[in-house]
Amino acid sequence: MDALLIIGGLLLMLAGLVWLVMRAFGTSLLWGWGSLIPLLTLVYVLRHWGRARSAVALVGLGMIPLVVGLTLLASKDADRLAAIIRLDWLKPEVQEPPELAIELRGRLNGQPFRPQQGELIDGVLSLREGLDFFAQRELNIRLPQPVSGAVRVDVLPQDSGNLPEVELSWLLPEQDLPEARRLSRGYTLHLDLQPQAPNRLAGEFHLVLPPRFKTSLSGRVELYSDRLRYRGAEVDRHFDSRDTIAHVLQDYLQRRFASRDVRELKVPPFSFEGDRLQLQVEALIDQRAERLPLRLSKRDRQGWTVEGDRFPPLPAETPAQPLAQSETPPADEGLARPADRRQRFSLARLQRSPEQYRNLRMRLSKASGGTVEGRFVGVDVDGSILLRQQMGSGGGQASFSFKPQEIGRLELLDP
Structure with a gap:
């Protein structure tokens, strides 16, 4: 409605200006040419009212x-009105660089195929052209099983067995729903993809289908390996995907419970219909x-966050201290040992002199996440650290064994 009012007002004003110029030419030829200059038009109006x-x-x-339309537009979309006033619509549109470097040559269903989106998730390789709900043209390749790391697939027309399934789909201008074709053998496929940080796969892609499909593609592709997006080294929390929500929840739970051992995270189905989730x-x-009820909201600066999240970040993980072969304890260490043994405690010192720390309380943080607290029992024959933990008031005990490479940090709690 606002656009119709603005356009209607502009057309009436334009018609009035044309009529004014015609009246000026009817007065005299000199006034007619002069009325084409705005200042002389005003003079003509005053002289010949x-x-x-x-x-x-x-x-x-x-x-x-015109004024009514601009007022309605300002109440609904002030940014759009400001862009109109700044004459942004006259500036050439700046093309943003594509997110993925996809360089394919060839055709899909006889038409040029220039995909803007690509991913390889849960064993399904997808290339899409078009940003609408239904892609203008789309290619899906379902691998026999999910893959991780580098991907290499070679299929020839005479091959048989459990082969990838290829699916083509395209949407014609006069159609509401896309057409699709599938085949599971009789084609040529070559994939050689290598992982790239943080979540991409890139490499060679070649696909040739039987002549009736009119499809042949060759070149290099870049694909996302999950549905996270990054800004530099940080996850972009503004991107709407289940992987983004799972990342936000994982980080929140780790900080809330002060533990990196958060596993088997289960998130119920949901849809992104607004800027809040429960x-x-x-x-x-x-x-x-x-089992926790949580509310999430999407903010302009932080992106998706858990409401009420004020928990501090976890301390940085300390790498395991290697055993210094050249370090030898002094001969009188047992006599000159300081009163507080925590000051000079380290994994290397524990491995050299385990008897000095026997039955003392220690806290062990695993490199993979999680902590264990108990009393030091000794060092096993293979170098493993042995801890014993008292289980409740019933007198039961639990023993734990950790290899040095599994230990992220080891703290002595008793002096």
């Missing part, structure tokens, strides 16, 4: 729907099953 007032009234009449989340945290 009787002849010009009808045209001026039409211009004024056109200003009414979810019932289940996870296994430090071997305990937790």
